[in-house]
Amino acid sequence: MRPERQGASRTKPAKRVKRAEPSASGATAGVELAAVQTYLHHHRRVARDSLLRLLRTPWASLMTWAVIAIALALPATLFLMLANVEQLSQNWSSSPRITLYLDLRVETAEAHRLQEAIRKKAQVESVTYISPEQALEEFKAFSGLAEAIEYLDQNPLPPVLIVTPATNLMSAAQVEALQRELAAQPGVARAQLDMDWVKRLYSLMELVSRAVLALGGLLAAAVLLVIGNTIRLAIESRREEIVVIKLVGGTDGFVRRPFLYTGLWYGLGGGILAWLLVFFWLLWLSGPVQELTRLYALDFQLAGLGVESTLTLLGTSMLLGWCGAWLAVRRHLDEIEPQ
Amino acid sequence: MIALENVSKRYPGGFEALNQVSLRIARGEMAFLTGHSGAGKSTLLKLIMLMERPNQGQVIVGGQNLNRIPKRQIPYYRRHVGVVFQNHHLLFDRTVFDNVALPLSIAGVSPRDIGRRVRAALDKVGLLKKERLYPIALSGGEQQRVGIARAIVNKPPLLLADEPTGNLDPELSADIMKLFEQLNQVGVTMLIASHDLALISHMRHRVIRLEQGRLLAGDHHAA
Numbered sequence: 001m002r003p004e005r006q007g008a009s010r011t012k013p014a015k016r017v018k019r020a021e022p023s024a025s026g027a028t029a030g031v032e033l034a035a036v037q038t039y040l041h042h043h044r045r046v047a048r049d050s051l052l053r054l055l056r057t058p059w060a061s062l063m064t065w066a067v068i069a070i071a072l073a074l075p076a077t078l079f080l081m082l083a084n085v086e087q088l089s090q091n092w093s094s095s096p097r098i099t100l101y102l103d104l105r106v107e108t109a110e111a112h113r114l115q116e117a118i119r120k121k122a123q124v125e126s127v128t129y130i131s132p133e134q135a136l137e138e139f140k141a142f143s144g145l146a147e148a149i150e151y152l153d154q155n156p157l158p159p160v161l162i163v164t165p166a167t168n169l170m171s172a173a174q175v176e177a178l179q180r181e182l183a184a185q186p187g188v189a190r191a192q193l194d195m196d197w198v199k200r201l202y203s204l205m206e207l208v209s210r211a212v213l214a215l216g217g218l219l220a221a222a223v224l225l226v227i228g229n230t231i232r233l234a235i236e237s238r239r240e241e242i243v244v245i246k247l248v249g250g251t252d253g254f255v256r257r258p259f260l261y262t263g264l265w266y267g268l269g270g271g272i273l274a275w276l277l278v279f280f281w282l283l284w285l286s287g288p289v290q291e292l293t294r295l296y297a298l299d300f301q302l303a304g305l306g307v308e309s310t311l312t313l314l315g316t317s318m319l320l321g322w323c324g325a326w327l328a329v330r331r332h333l334d335e336i337e338p339q
Numbered sequence: 340m341i342a343l344e345n346v347s348k349r350y351p352g353g354f355e356a357l358n359q360v361s362l363r364i365a366r367g368e369m370a371f372l373t374g375h376s377g378a379g380k381s382t383l384l385k386l387i388m389l390m391e392r393p394n395q396g397q398v399i400v401g402g403q404n405l406n407r408i409p410k411r412q413i414p415y416y417r418r419h420v421g422v423v424f425q426n427h428h429l430l431f432d433r434t435v436f437d438n439v440a441l442p443l444s445i446a447g448v449s450p451r452d453i454g455r456r457v458r459a460a461l462d463k464v465g466l467l468k469k470e471r472l473y474p475i476a477l478s479g480g481e482q483q484r485v486g487i488a489r490a491i492v493n494k495p496p497l498l499l500a501d502e503p504t505g506n507l508d509p510e511l512s513a514d515i516m517k518l519f520e521q522l523n524q525v526g527v528t529m530l531i532a533s534h535d536l537a538l539i540s541h542m543r544h545r546v547i548r549l550e551q552g553r554l555l556a557g558d559h560h561a562a
Contacts, residue, residue, distance in 0.1 A: 038449040244428050247388075248442040248489070249418035338390050 043257075050261040054269075061269070064230050068270025071223050072317055073277040075216035076309075080278065082209050084303050098179050100161040101190045111159045114187055123166050123178050130160040158189065220320055227266050227324030228331075231259050235332050243338045256329045260322060267321020271314040278305055278313075340366040340497060340528045341387060346396035348382050348552075356382040357393070358552040364530060366496075369523040371539045372532040374549035380532040383549070384499050387530070388420050389413050401496065418446055421490030421527075425502035427482050429474040429489075435461070436470040439488045446493065460492040461485075464518060480511035484518070491522060498522060500531040504538065512538055 054061040100118075102111060111129060119127045130138075135157040140146040163182060165175050176193065183191035235242070245255055282304050289302045305313070341364040348357040357379045364370050372380050385391040386398050389405055398405045401419070408416055429438050439460055443453045461467045464484040474482055483503060490498055500519070504512035516538065523529050533539060539546060548555040 034449060035447065038447055041450060042444060042447070240428075241430055241432075244430060245441070245445065246414070247390075247417065247422060247428065248445060248493075249414045249416075250445045251414045254414075254445055 046257050047261045047264075050258045051265050053258075054262065054265055061266075064226065064266055065269040065273050067226050068223050068266065068317065068321075069273030069277055071219040071226070072270060072274035072313065073281075075212060075219055076274060076278050076313055077281055078212040078215070080282070080303065080305070080309075082205060082212060085205060087303060096165065096175055097194050098163040098165065098175075098182060099192045099194065100163060100182055100185075100188050101192070102159045102161065102187050103189050104158050106159055106187045108159070110187060111161070114185065115161055118161065118163060118182065118185070123174075125164040125166045127164075128162045130162065132157045132159050135160060220316075223267075223270070223317070223320045224324040224327065227263055227321050228328040230266065231263055231325045231328035232332055234262060235259060235328065235336070239336055242333065242336045246336075247338050252333065255333055256326075259329045259333075260325050263321040263323075263325020263328075264318055265321070266324075267318040268314065270321070271317030274317065275305060275310060275313055340364055340368070340401060341530065342397075342399040343383075343386075344397045344399070346386065346393045346398060348379075348386065348391060349394050355552050357386075359396075360549075360552070360554050361396075362547065362554060364528065366528055367523070367526055368545065369520070369529040370531070370545040370547055371542075372530060372547050372549065373534055373536060373539065374555075375534065377551075378549040379552045380534075380549055381501055382552075384422075384501050384530070384532055387497075387499060388422055389416060414445075418442065418493055419495050419497070421493065421495040421498040423483070423486050423490045423498070423500040423503045425505040427486035429482055429485055431474050433473070434470065435466065435472055435474060435477070435485050438474065438485055439470075439492050442489060442493045456492055457488075460488040463491065463521075464488045480507055480514065483507065483511075483515060487515070487518060491527070495527070497528045497530070500529070500533075502533055503531065504533065504535060509538070513541075516542060 102114070106114075108131060111131075115127045115129050118124055132155045136149065136155050139157065140149055143149075163178075165178055179191050179193045182188060242255055282302065286302055341362070343360050343362040346357055346360045347355070349355050360379075360383070372383065374380055382391065386393055386405070387400060389408065392406070403416075405416075430441075436457055439457045440453050443456060448456070458467060458470070461470055464487050466481060466484055466488065469477065469481065474485060477485065483506075487503075490500075498519075503519075504515050507515065512535065519529055519531065520542070
């Protein structure tokens with residue numbers, strides 16, 4: 001049948017060209033536009049129909065959405081927590097201190113000269129001098145070894161300069177560069193940066209974020225399976241329809257389309273529900289967090305779900321929905337053939 | 340229109356449904372296919388609509404060798420073959436209109452043209468006033484007419500029917516056959532599988548007999 005049809009369609013345009021050459025391309029463009037419009041109309045209709053189909057069984061759909069939402073909300077909250085801790089640690093790490101232990105032989109006057117020289121540097125906010133005598137007194141007071149120390153012939157503690165870097169030195173690398181510079185000064189025996197705990201925190205956070213990523217991956221796989229299984233049931237319940245569509249010439253794409261849209265809607269609904277879960281969780285936490293920041297006098301605002309993370313959440317959930325549906329459709333549609 | 344050349348079909352398990360069948364049906368012809376159940380009627384129709392492939396031989400429809408149509412192209416081929424089923428395969432969750440419109444929306448016909456063509460098809464089978472009903476609200480004969488409307492809405496040059504009157508009483512069956520004759524008069528080639536010999540013998544059309552997968556000699560026009 002095809003050859004004769006093709007023959008028929010071949011003669012028609014030829015006639016049209018003969019009759020009015022300039023309008024020929026316009027006419028084809030018009031035909032193509034109409035085809036595109038029909039195609040888009042069909043997509044809109046399939047999208048709407050598959051949504052209505054979900055809403056016709058509200059409880060079953062809500063259950064699926066809830067499962068997806070919980071699976072997505074868990075990694076989302078953990079990521080948010082990490083982001084907040086990161087922000088908090090940045091606040092703290094901006095005020096590290098560098099402790100300079102001077103040579104034991106350095107005299108008081110020389111120590112003062114060094115203090116002045118360092119204070120003049122642009123990267124330095126302030127320098128405090130602690131003499132060996134002061135240090136010994138403090139040590140006696142805090143260590144509880146006062147009597148033992150009385151027996152010492154001479155003071156074993158070196159003079160110390162405590163340097164606070166300028167507040168515009170934000171990055172750890174800049175502070176470390178300052179530390180190296182100060183360590184090279186004559187009379188300085190050792191320059192110690194009190195940033196070890198920040199480094200430890202960062203590596204701990206790196207560890208936690210990897211764990212969260214792995215957990216997120218597992219839960220994403222769970223969402224795929226849940227949606228895939230739900231779509232499989234939907235395919236099973238519409239077996240008759242699929243058979244009829246295949247019999248009257250529906251392509252695989254046509255058969256797949258409603259199920260892919262269904263997956264997309266499952267994903268979107270689950271994503272919205274997950275967003276709400278995270279939103280209420282943040283609301284519930286915001287009171288205690290404000291109290292805590294007030295007590296610690298911190299300049300800290302709990303980061304919530306911004307536009308970007310909201311879009312990421314919804315986009316991820318829709319993508320998962322579509323992929324889950326695609327897997328199910330790929331696996332099961334071929335099995336359904338008219339008998 | 341249809342040509343079978345030495346076609347054999349063996350199902351997995353060894354059942355030989357068709358054995359060296361050769362057959363020609365001309366364009367514009369109306370032919371009946373009869374035989375006991377298991378004689379190969381359904382298999383022959385399935386080969387023509389590419390639900391099955393032959394193990395041997397060729398099936399040529401409208402000049403096109405079906406062996407050369409890849410799986411991916413089957414949907415496009417089926418759009419040119421109308422099929423009426425015994426159990427009519429209607430979808431009960433949509434209206435008569437939507438059932439008939441299905442082949443058109445599959446073929447990407449614009450919504451405006453769909454309305455016009457669906458009503459033309461429903462008019463032809465005499466169900467224009469029932470387009471908003473659901474198939475469950477129709478009688479058996481009316482449901483079969485909806486099935487026919489769906490099969491012809493695409494204006495296919497070839498219409499196949501597999502036991503179209505199998506579930507209907509004689510009077511309704513005669514109505515359906517009259518409808519097929521009308522379609523044949525406007526140029527549609529028809530191949531109708533039926534074991535209702537009483538009904539067929541009333542009509543002056545070619546009868547093709549199958550027995551155990553073989554074509555019986557004496558393919559003749561009923562007197």
